[in-house]
Amino acid sequence: MRLITFLQNNKRLLFRATAGSLLIAFVILSCIVFFLPLEFLDIHISEEIQEKQTPNLNTLMIWLSWFGRTSVSVVMVGITSLIFFILRLKKEAVLMVSTLFSGILGLGLKMLINRPRPSKDLVVLLEETKYQSFPSGHVLFYTVFFGALILIILHLKKIKYKVKLFLIIICLSMIFLGAVSRVYLGAHWFTDVLGGFILGVFCVLIIGYFYVKNDKNIPKA
Numbered sequence: 001m002r003l004i005t006f007l008q009n010n011k012r013l014l015f016r017a018t019a020g021s022l023l024i025a026f027v028i029l030s031c032i033v034f035f036l037p038l039e040f041l042d043i044h045i046s047e048e049i050q051e052k053q054t055p056n057l058n059t060l061m062i063w064l065s066w067f068g069r070t071s072v073s074v075v076m077v078g079i080t081s082l083i084f085f086i087l088r089l090k091k092e093a094v095l096m097v098s099t100l101f102s103g104i105l106g107l108g109l110k111m112l113i114n115r116p117r118p119s120k121d122l123v124v125l126l127e128e129t130k131y132q133s134f135p136s137g138h139v140l141f142y143t144v145f146f147g148a149l150i151l152i153i154l155h156l157k158k159i160k161y162k163v164k165l166f167l168i169i170i171c172l173s174m175i176f177l178g179a180v181s182r183v184y185l186g187a188h189w190f191t192d193v194l195g196g197f198i199l200g201v202f203c204v205l206i207i208g209y210f211y212v213k214n215d216k217n218i219p220k221a
Helices: 002-009 011-035 040-050 055-066 070-086 090-098 101-113 137-155 161-184 190-212
Strands: none
Touching: 011 101, 011 190, 040 161, 040 190, 055 161, 070 090, 070 137, 090 137, 090 190, 101 137, 101 190, 137 161, 137 190, 161 190
């Protein structure tokens, strides 16, 4: 009870500390991949994940990554936003549209850090890629898009608890499996995926703050 009371009384402090920690972590990771050569950890994790390749798993991973393509992600955001708008959830529709900015942010950072993609002499390449490698744009989008959906699911009062739990599990699974698929397909290194996830959580935290800051009522499960 004391912990819950403390957190409720120090929301702004907790928000700033979390956001600051995520930003610092991303900057440090960016410096590591920019200044240091390819680490053993990246190669080792890629080898471990790609050892388990099978034709059926290849198909599944390609399908999971398909949702992160630019054209597909724009359609996903458009359809989701339209559904919320039709349901008269305008704030939720705007929130989903804002997730598209993660793509612009990710592309800008890719150009700035300019890290090469994994090469065929180090990994098995199952997907043709373009642009630079860090951070992973797929993972960044997955984290922001499905993270925003989780915020909305938790916030809306009319959704039953069991339905909320089911939808949240699906969203979390898409974030996790989407991240694994990028390494599995040879499209990214582990640190690319980690960078995309950290930056994605930071973005979700920021848009989540503006999403709920004007609400006086605490949503019920």
